[in-house]
Amino acid sequence: MKLTKRLHSCVQLEKDGRVLVVDPGAFSEADAGLGADVLLVTHEHPDHFDEGRLRAALDANPAAALWxxxxxxxxxxxxxxGRVHTVGHGDTFTAAGFEVQVHGELHAVIHPDMPRVTNVGFLVEGSLFHPGDALTVPDAPVETLMLPVHAPWNKVGEVIDYVREVKPARAIDIHDAYLADIARPIYDRALELLGGAPHARLAAGDATDV
Structure with missing residues (x-):
């Protein structure tokens, strides 16, 4: 698959001429979902779910569907x-040729006094895992981990331990809109030295094969 990083937690995958997009939320580009055959959304928070962006993508491609x-x-x-499908932990499905497994149930704890919303992660093609806003460890090997590197609900020590527990072949940053460029080298160095897996950061629009 070809992976293209979009802003924040949005990623685009391409395989055999078909396009899958995860989390085209309000922090992603306005056109992040356009051209998608498959749309996946991990949870309801606006930086991951933007109703207008999803409607634009579904309207632009009458064959596109959302899971x-x-x-x-x-x-x-x-x-x-018929185009919007509800999924939960343990579900598997095939969409536009992409094989997807669903892992996880709840958003990470932000504060004990703040109710936790539901959150699912998606393992695509048995290879790439996007956890949304949780440090879910899927019950399957992960080749490429999309790593929520900075959020109101995590700290760098937890991110390092997450990489160690998942044991991916490589980790690529997502959930990075909150992190100032001046602080990025601190996170990069910590993850490279302690995470136990090769770590990469892609700018929005950069692509790599996974």
Missing amino acids: TLRSVADQLSAAYP
Whole structure:
């Protein structure tokens, strides 16, 4: 597959002429979902789920469909009958030739007094795992881990331990819109030295094969 990093937590995958996009939220480019055959959304927070971006993508391609959890699906299913699919932990499906497994149930804890929303991660082609906003360890080997490097709910020590637990062949940063460029070398060095897996950072628009 070809992986293209979009802003924040949005990533685009291409295989055999088909396109899959994960989390084209409000922090991603306005056109992040356009051209997608498959749309995946991990949870309802606006930096991952933007209703306008999803509607634009579904309207632009009448064959495109969305797979997501119920809290997001309920907001779009009436407008796109048969094209919005609700999934949860343990589900598997094939969409536009992409094999997808669903792992995880809850968003990471931000604060004990703040209710946790649901969150799912997607393992695509048994290779690339996008966890959304959780440090979910899938019950399957991971070749490429999309790594939430900085968020209100994590710290760098937890990110390092997450890479160690998943044991991917490589980790690539996502969830990075909150992190100032001046601080990036601190995170890069810590992950490279301690994570136990090769670590990469892609700028928005950069692509690599996975």
